[in-house]
Amino acid sequence: MKINEVSKKYQIASDTLRYWERVGAIPAVSRDSADYRDYDEEDLNWVSFAMSMRDAGVSVEYLIDYISLFRQGSHTVQARKDLLNDQLEMVGERLFKMQKSYNKLKYKAEHYEKIDKDYKGKMGVH
């Protein structure tokens, strides 16, 4: 699968796909005879994983660390699990915070008049 097809299928800029690969946020993608990227199923799984992580607010730096461990072989499995669980916890907290914010916002939207008083202000406007 060529980069532009991936880009369309996953709704992500091809520049971003190249960028992730360049910095090591996903492993090196397979190439065809012309040295064009040719994403196989495993490559697509990594793209999908990276997208999930980024959507969840995980930094690119973390992905780089994760892939770096991955490349070092199977003796890093525990370290990878630990990293994953750290992130799981952080994402959980973000999620919780967001839910709270969402509820606050929703409340404000539903009770608008009672909450946002008019601007009478401290700048002499009446």
Next chain:
Amino acid sequence: MKINEVSKKYQIASDTLRYWERVGAIPAVSRDSADYRDYDEEDLNWVSFAMSMRDAGVSVEYLIDYISLFRQGSHTVQARKDLLNDQLEMVGERLFKMQKSYNKLKYKAEHYEKIDKDYKGKMGVH
């Protein structure tokens, strides 16, 4: 309430509080005789609102637009409500995406061995 107290109470950098005020993401804060910021209850409500919005992933730009409408007076109430509902929707989508990502991640963490195969790779490493 002075800026550093607010900073500690809400766990937010005082630099950020000044920044938000400077760009208009919150309305101008009250000042004491020495021209020091002296946050009253209303100011704190704005800080709290801005924090919620930022936590929910809403851009500073949006906050600026919102406050700008607010300053223009009560005839902007409907526009403000509309803006708020737009954001509510966007936050809802973000939240949904994050939940999906969180679940994926959780699944991966719980079924680790079955999912992340060892790196045998395309780079000749065995």
Next chain:
DNA sequence: ATAAACCTTCGAGTCGACTTTAAGGCAAGT
């Protein structure tokens, strides 16, 4: 065979959101 539409890398540019620095004013303790 030539143009249009892909693809490549490398380096530089952009953007959002802070964060720091510089230069100085005010305030509380000794």
Next chain:
DNA sequence: ACTTGCCTTAAAGTCGACTCGAAGGTTTAT
């Protein structure tokens, strides 16, 4: 009165994450 610490603004700097531009190679359609 002096020192320590908090406050001020304005402008510049940083950081993360892309995003773009230049220069060039490949593939596909006519």
